[in-house]
Amino acid sequence: MESVLGRYRNLTILVGVLFLQVLGLAVQVKRSADVENTRLIRIWAVDTITPFERVLVWVQNGGSNIWHNYFFLRGVRAENRQLKQQIEQMRLEQVRLSEDAEQAHRLQQLLAFKEQLITKTVPAQVIGSSGSDLSRSIYIDKGSNEGVAADMAVITVGGIVGKVLRVYPSTSLVLMINDQTSGVGAMLEKSRLQGVLKGTPDGAVILERVMSDEQVAAGDTVLSSGGDQIFPKGLPVGTVSKVTPGREMFLNIQVKPAADLSRLEEVLVVTEKQEHNPVVDSGVRVRAADILAQRLPSVPEKPVVPATSASGAPGNSKVGATSQSTATAAKPQTPTGSAKPDAVQTGSAPSIVKVPGAKIPGGGQAAAVPGAKPASVPTIHSVGNGQPTASQAPKQTAPKAASGDMAPSNSSPTVSGSNSANSPKPATAGAKPPVSQPNPQPPATNDDPH
Amino acid sequence: MPITYTSGEQIEVYRFSIPVTVGVPLLALFLQAFVPRRLPFFSIFDLPLLVTIFFGMARRNPISGLFTGAAIGLAQDMLGAYPIGIYGIAKTVVGYFASSLGAKLDVENAGARFLVTLGFYLVHAAVYFTVARGMVNMTLHWSWGRGILAGLVNAFLGVALYFVLDKFKQRT
Numbered sequence: 001m002e003s004v005l006g007r008y009r010n011l012t013i014l015v016g017v018l019f020l021q022v023l024g025l026a027v028q029v030k031r032s033a034d035v036e037n038t039r040l041i042r043i044w045a046v047d048t049i050t051p052f053e054r055v056l057v058w059v060q061n062g063g064s065n066i067w068h069n070y071f072f073l074r075g076v077r078a079e080n081r082q083l084k085q086q087i088e089q090m091r092l093e094q095v096r097l098s099e100d101a102e103q104a105h106r107l108q109q110l111l112a113f114k115e116q117l118i119t120k121t122v123p124a125q126v127i128g129s130s131g132s133d134l135s136r137s138i139y140i141d142k143g144s145n146e147g148v149a150a151d152m153a154v155i156t157v158g159g160i161v162g163k164v165l166r167v168y169p170s171t172s173l174v175l176m177i178n179d180q181t182s183g184v185g186a187m188l189e190k191s192r193l194q195g196v197l198k199g200t201p202d203g204a205v206i207l208e209r210v211m212s213d214e215q216v217a218a219g220d221t222v223l224s225s226g227g228d229q230i231f232p233k234g235l236p237v238g239t240v241s242k243v244t245p246g247r248e249m250f251l252n253i254q255v256k257p258a259a260d261l262s263r264l265e266e267v268l269v270v271t272e273k274q275e276h277n278p279v280v281d282s283g284v285r286v287r288a289a290d291i292l293a294q295r296l297p298s299v300p301e302k303p304v305v306p307a308t309s310a311s312g313a314p315g316n317s318k319v320g321a322t323s324q325s326t327a328t329a330a331k332p333q334t335p336t337g338s339a340k341p342d343a344v345q346t347g348s349a350p351s352i353v354k355v356p357g358a359k360i361p362g363g364g365q366a367a368a369v370p371g372a373k374p375a376s377v378p379t380i381h382s383v384g385n386g387q388p389t390a391s392q393a394p395k396q397t398a399p400k401a402a403s404g405d406m407a408p409s410n411s412s413p414t415v416s417g418s419n420s421a422n423s424p425k426p427a428t429a430g431a432k433p434p435v436s437q438p439n440p441q442p443p444a445t446n447d448d449p450h
Numbered sequence: 451m452p453i454t455y456t457s458g459e460q461i462e463v464y465r466f467s468i469p470v471t472v473g474v475p476l477l478a479l480f481l482q483a484f485v486p487r488r489l490p491f492f493s494i495f496d497l498p499l500l501v502t503i504f505f506g507m508a509r510r511n512p513i514s515g516l517f518t519g520a521a522i523g524l525a526q527d528m529l530g531a532y533p534i535g536i537y538g539i540a541k542t543v544v545g546y547f548a549s550s551l552g553a554k555l556d557v558e559n560a561g562a563r564f565l566v567t568l569g570f571y572l573v574h575a576a577v578y579f580t581v582a583r584g585m586v587n588m589t590l591h592w593s594w595g596r597g598i599l600a601g602l603v604n605a606f607l608g609v610a611l612y613f614v615l616d617k618f619k620q621r622t
Contacts, residue, residue: 025581029586180590
C-alpha cells in the first residue's frame with residue numbers, strides 16, 4: 001500500500017486536494033444560505049484586495065477632479081446655459097407632475113393602497129468586481145459601518161443595479177441584475193404585465209414568465225414591480241430591446257438595463273424604505289398655476305426709473321423693494337384707468353396683490369396693499385405699472401393701507417393668469433372696470449387663491 | 451535566455467523568489483477585480499489562470515503546481531459571489547497538468563505556449579462548468595463561440611505575459 005501511494009504520490013495528492021475542495025463545496029451548498037460559513041475567509045480575501053482598490057480609486061478620482069474642476073472648463077458656460085434652460089423645462093414638468101401625483105395620492109388613499117417610499121440612501125463608490133467573467137458582482141466602499149445590510153437594493157439615478165449580497169465592515173458585495181443567479185420582480189410599464197428579470201451567462205438581462213400571447217414590443221419600459229420585497233415598486237429597470245418566442249409558451253424578452261452596469265462608478269444603497277398610506281395634504285391647496293408663477297423665470301431687473309405718474313404714488317416705483325417696504329410705502333390712493341389690471345378678482349376685500357417676480361416695464365412694481373377693506377372695490381391682483389391713478393378708475397374708495405399690514409411673506413402668490421407673472425402688461429388708458437376674472441371667487445385673501 | 455531541453459532528465463527547472471511567488475498572483479487577482487470596472491472588455495481575460503499556468507510550467511513540479519492552482523483559485527472564489535471551491539478545483543487541475551506537461555515537453559517557445567494556454571483555458575472552463583452545474587446547480591450555458599474566442603484571447607495575452615514573467619525566473 002505504501003509503495004502504491006509512493007508510486008502515485010502526485011496523483012494521490014491531487015485527488016486529496018480535489019476531494020477536500022469538493023467536500024468544502026458540498027458543505028457550503030448543503031447549508032442554508034442564511035448560515036454563511038465562509039464569512040471569515042472571505043473577509044480575509046476582501047481585506048487583502050480592497051484597500052489597494054480604494055487607494056487607486058481615490059487617486060483616480062483626485063486626478064479626475066483636479067483636471068475637470070480646475071483645468072478643463074471649456075464649454076462650461078454653454079453647458080450652464082443649457083442646464084438652466086433644462087431646469088426651467090423641468091420646473092414646468094414638475095408642476096404638471098405634482099398635480100398628477102396629488103391626484104394619484106387621493107386615489108390611492110381612496111382605495112387604501114399602501115405606497116413604498118425610499119426614505120434613506122447611502123451613496124457608495126464602486127471599487128472593484130468579483131474578478132470573474134462568469135459572476136456579475138461588484139464591490140462598493142460602504143459596509144455595515146455605514147448601515148448597509150444584506151438584501152438592500154442598490155440603484156443609480158438611471159435605474160436599479162442589484163442587491164447587496166454580502167456585507168463586510170467597510171465593503172459590500174453587490175450582486176448585479178445581470179448575474180445569472182439574480183432575480184428581480186419586474187413589470188412592463190404600459191401593459192403592467194409582470195415577470196421575473198434574470199441575468200444570462202453572457203451578461204444580458206431577460207424578462208421571463210411573460211406569456212407568448214401578450215403584446216410586448218421593443219422599446220417598452222420595464223419597471224420594478226416590488227414583488228421581490230427588495231426593490232421598491234416603480235423604479236426604472238430598463239427597456240425592452242428584443243422580443244422573440246421562447247420555450248413553453250413564454251416570450252423571450254431581452255431587456256437593456258437602464259443603468260449602465262458595465263460602467264458603474266457611484267451607486268445608492270437603499271438603506272431605509274417606508275410603507276405607509278398616502279397622505280393627502282388637506283391644508284391650503286395651491287393651484288398649479290400658482291406654483292408655475294412662482295417658478296417661472298422672471299424678467300431681468302431694469303434700472304430704477306423715478307415715478308412720473310400724476311398721482312405720484314410714493315414708493316410704488318421702487319424696484320426690488322421688499323414686501324414690507326412696499327407695503328409701508330403704499331399710501332391710500334385711487335386706482336385709475338391707467339392702471340389696467342391684468343386680472344381682477346371680484347370681492348369685498350380689495351387689495352392689490354404683489355406678484356413676486358412680476359417686474360413692471362418702466363420700472364414700476366406692483367404694490368402690495370393688503371388689509372384695506374373698503375366695500376365694493378375689487379381685488380386687483382396685478383397692476384400694470386404698479387402706479388394706479390385715479391383718473392379713469394371706476395368709482396372706488398382707495399384702500400387704506402396700514403404700514404406692515406400686508407400678506408404674510410409665506411403666502412402663496414396669487415396670479416390670475418400666467419401673463420401677469422411673466423410679462424405684465426403696461427398701463428394703458430381707458431382701463432375697463434376690473435371684472436375679468438373668469439371664475440368669480442368668494443372674498444379671497446391673498447393667501448388663498450380659491 | 452535560459453537553455454531548455456526536451457529531455458526529461460535534462461529539463462530546466464526554475465524557482466521564484468518569495469515576493470514574486472506571492473506578489474504576482476496577488477497582482478493578477480487585484481487587476482482581475484479592478485480593471486474590468488474601468489475597461490469592461492478586460493473581463494474576458496483570466497489573469498489568475500494565466501499565472502497558474504505559467505508557474506506550473508516553469509516549476510515543473512506537479513505538487514507545487516496543484517497547490518499554486520488551488521491557492522489562486524480559492525482566492526478568486528473568495529472575491530466572487532458564488533460558493534468557494536469552484537475556481538479552486540478548476541485551477542488545481544490546471545496547475546497539476548500544466549506542471550506535468552512542463553516536465554515532459556518544451557514549453558518555452560511562443561507557439562507551444564499559445565497552444566498550451568488555449569488548451570488549458572478550455573480544460574479550466576470544462577472543469578468549472580462541470581462543478582458549477584453538477585455540484586452547485588448553477589444554470590450555466592456553454593457557448594463554443596465565446597469559449598474559443600476567450601481561449602484565443604487569453605492565449606495571446608498569455609504568450610506576452612509569460613515573456614514578461616520569464617524575467618523573474620531563477621535557476622535552481
